[in-house]
Amino acid sequence: MTAALVLDYVRTPRGRASAKGALHGRTATDLLVHLERALVERTGLQPERVEDVIVGCASQVDEQGANIARTSALLADWGERVPGVTINRFCASGIDAVAHAAARLRAGDLGMAVAGGVESVSRVPLFADRGPLWTDPATIREVGSVHMGIAADLNATIEGLGREELDRYGLETQHKAAAAWAAGAFAGSVVPVGPGEHGPGLDHDELVRGQTTLEGLAALPPAFAQLGADGQDAIALNAYPAVTAIEHLHTVGTSPQMADAAALLLLGTPEAAEAAGLAPRGRIVAAATTAVNPVLMLTAGQSAVVQAIARAGLRPADIDVFEFAEAFAALCVKFRRELDAGPDRMNPNGGTMAMGHA
Structure with missing residues (x-):
């Protein structure tokens, strides 16, 4: 069994989950695309090397429905051949997405993956899926x-x-x-969201x-x-x-406190990391x-x-x-x-x- 290496990790600042929050104007997909593009810029990653995008999201309805992992990869210009899947394990959805990716890497099913989580609670409230x-x-x-x-x-x-x-x-x-x-x-992992037509931007946890x-x-x-x-x-x-x-x-x-935010990890096997010229920053040893x-x-x-x-x-x-x-x-x-x-x-x-x- 091979190893699951952490090659990079990024997150947005966490915005207040209210209509007055700094990130309220951005959809969950916007936040994911922001981080996917940041991973490319930070690492020089060729997106076609990513074999799956696995994203955890607890409220998969409305703007957060219809598999936003795949949607975000398309909007980030990662190409039509990069797949994506969105999973739900309530509040552990993001970390469970990472565990899923790590298991597939260790099993040899994937060489490189992006995994993490997203939620815009101000736009899609908790329990909005009305299960x-x-x-x-x-x-x-x-x-x-x-x-x-x-x-x-x-x-x-x-x-x-x-x-x-x-x-x-x-x-x-x-x-x-x-x-x-x-x-x-947090200077090495937080990717500020700049100001624009959808809001003032944010460079710190609000x-x-x-x-x-x-x-x-x-x-x-x-x-x-x-x-x-x-x-x-x-x-x-x-x-x-x-x-x-x-x-x-x-x-x-x-x-x-409820927040609007996203976080992603770039994960890969030792072979995939070497081929991409990326040095490991950590290793996922076990999950439960x-x-x-x-x-x-x-x-x-x-x-x-x-x-x-x-x-x-x-x-x-x-x-x-x-x-x-x-x-x-x-x-x-x-x-x-x-x-x-x-x-x-x-x-x-x-x-x-x-x-x-x-």
Whole structure:
């Protein structure tokens, strides 16, 4: 089995997911095309060497429908022979696209691929595809699915976490992200979006709030208490009868901020990289996908990390840096505790609660 090498990686700045956000005027396809052209410019890549474009997108409807991976490759002038496929694994769609590409590279099915993710939440909102998991009462009752904010508060309650502990994590990730931007940590990967007829452009993550204080976070009201009172708590408590009540602790300051953004990796085998004259910048050693019950839902990320580390023949203590999706503060605090991942090892440059979740 051959290796899956990382040859380059790029992302857009993350724009605020609102009509006032700097990237609202750009479609998801626009963002992908911007990065595809940047990969060519940065690496001298001949697009015909790319054997597949694999893109993750959670809301594949309207502007984000009809296989935007293929559409973007065509609009980027990569030629009619470069294929594309768009996949959906909800919030893990982008990283799963990378895992799919890496598996095919290691298996010898591909020599070179581009993989990543895109979402323009301001233009195509979450749940816009109106699948039965969100809209069909019978499916919701049978599966027991709840809103992710309720799941976050349930996890916090089960773990015995307090409001201040969550707020302190929210403060930490904001300050880390602001410091990372000030230090130029993202200069080698972020491709600014220039101004034009569709908007003012953006050269930084629009959502980072380096001025955040613990006092300011403490003053924010719980974000999901009303959802719970409207029936979501009852669904969750039915699945976890040992929990007498859900403490609603998460606020907008300890929840992931929605963003408009895209990110792509150029991946290849050693043979393809050598033929293209590209030096590897990393290697994908292992990947894992796990699932948990749809009420807790948010704990699958941690179990996937543990499984991927084991597949690589390593232990959590062997990992220098964890980049863990900040799907609410409670899950980050739980991850840190159970994997003994201190602030310097976990999201040292901040995460999605500060920079935006797309």
